[in-house]
Amino acid sequence: MIGTIINYIVYLFLVIGVFFTLLGGVGILRFPDVYTRLHAGTKCTTFGSIFLILSIVILGLKTWHLGDTDGSVLAIHSIIALIAILLTNPTGAHAIARAAHRSGVMPIDAVVDRLKEKNDKNQDRKKTEVDTLEDE
């Protein structure tokens, strides 16, 4: 009885996970530029992975509870994979966004861009410094 309920919980988590991962894919196709695509690509895949991995963990714990220690391998390895995803997914997105901005890809339809303003200011300052050096 309880085994069936646990199976249905696992199915539910799988459905939620697949839905949000799919949503991330649709978002990557629908959004106009790299930054908004990263929004879809990081948040949805992280949330989807959490539920996919939770379903595996529950299944592993169930197997473990039934007396098979292979279930513990499944559960613990999946949790470690989840920690790795939680750490690296936003970090990777940050690295891509930073690299994109540095190589001159500006957000489309942006209403405000403080980073560009700051970089322009720095460039102006450097230019004036170079000019004064040349004058001297």
Added chain:
Amino acid sequence: MLAFVITTLICFITYLSLTTGSGDVVGLWSIEELLFGLILSLIAGFISHATFFKNDTRMLNPVRWIIFLVYLIGPFFIALAKANFDVAYRVFTGKINPGIVKISPDLKTDLGVTMLANSITLTPGTLTVDVDEESKDMYIHWINVDKNMLNKKTLDCSYVCGEFSDWIRRIAE
């Protein structure tokens, strides 16, 4: 010495959690795995303790880890769920109003800045683009910029990341 012991211990725990189900000690490990894991962690701890542990004993306090877990399960997970419905809404309607804004969260340690940047990336409508190394200011891509905030140079942290900076300060500083 403390650095060596802690690094070895963390290595050993990681090794043990990756090798469950191999034998009968406590029902989970075989004696060979325990011994070999201990030898490997001693070697790894000896090699890497200087880079892994930099005279900073703040994170050894278990209270910080408990707060961290509470933060992960409570406010962080709720914000992550909200973020996903927000992205779903924008995927289907196509309503976006993007821009890059600047916030200064006033955190001092690298760990705190990293955690806040990752939290911001995973929460509604925001993505960390760049961090100023000296002043720790963050430049954040906001998918739906509030029109009233346009005239301010530096935004208050609470508009973008809510209570997160307070939580991070409790955990990492």
